[in-house]
Amino acid sequence: MQITMSLDGYVAGPNPSLEHPLGERGEELHQWAFAARSFREMHGMEGGEPGPDSDIITEAFQNVGAYILGRNMFGGGPGPWDESWRGWWGDDPPYHAPAFILTHHAREPLEMQGGTTFYFVTDGIHAALDRAKNAAGEKDVAIAGGADVVQQYLKAGLIDEMEIHVVPPLLGSGTRLFDNMDGRQAQYDVVRVVSSPAVTHVKYRLRR
């Protein structure tokens, strides 16, 4: 799992909407990634800076064989699916791998361009993880967010490695990452810290 968080603990701003899926000021969180060459390449854009931030993005995605994401990361709003909705990500989503979407509403798999197929999982986080592990084979499973999905896997002690990208802006409100843990935060060891003025990347491994 890897995710960007404001220094005051938010991974999305308040009042997310179709126009601002990351919430108010949510884009500020991701400026470091938008500026990085590897991120821009992954999203079909030119330019961007090489360097440590770019390398960390490359590393985060290079061995991923399957993704798990919450419904809001795919988009479409609450309730049963509008089958015409094919997600935020356009025809060629940046996953390029099977992506398992946690939802309360069944839907047929959705095959996109570039290797991404969205599967809709209605029987919970353990079932989604089993299916993602099978799909990933020898490769890693990435928990792609949002915060509610990450919190469920953290509470269950199922995240082996995570990297938090901490950025300086103070959002003041929105969706917290480390919340709703009911005191069940597992113990993590710090395995690497990489810093630039724009972002501090802290990588953790679950203590067994």
Place this chain on the structure above:
Amino acid sequence: MQITMSLDGYVAGPNPSLEHPLGERGEELHQWAFAARSFREMHGMEGGEPGPDSDIITEAFQNVGAYILGRNMFGGGPGPWDESWRGWWGDDPPYHAPAFILTHHAREPLEMQGGTTFYFVTDGIHAALDRAKNAAGEKDVAIAGGADVVQQYLKAGLIDEMEIHVVPPLLGSGTRLFDNMDGRQAQYDVVRVVSSPAVTHVKYRLRR
């Protein structure tokens, strides 16, 4: 204001006690400071590392003419004062300046060695700030914590500059810094970021 915070947002661990005034695992937050030469000098200890972390501690204290702190930072538990209690900090506290303690219980000023005098203020944060500004003269007033005091001054928009020292450990529970803000977080601009593997120092200035 400057304070050390875990990456998941805590400035003290759970269950603070006389033996662990910073709460369980609270000492982990401050390892970076304990290891710094300037901190050790301020507390009458030998050794420690010079370098950016040490310099930042020196800078944080060099122009301070008065401090404001919460009752728990002085210590002594709830309720009226036991007049024999002279605080956590020994005979020669590290403040070396007037220190104004926010409390609900009046007490005569307490003159310590080394230039520290503790004044007990019962009429709120604005009165404490006025008295501290008068005492500081041309110098700065430092809000020395804890979290409840910082939150009151942050909500009132009275903190001009702050530096958050973010450390990697995940405490999972305890006292949050950015909490109880009721959406009244003022806007801050990032003016400096200094990082080492042990700690990321982010300095903010109030946007006017």
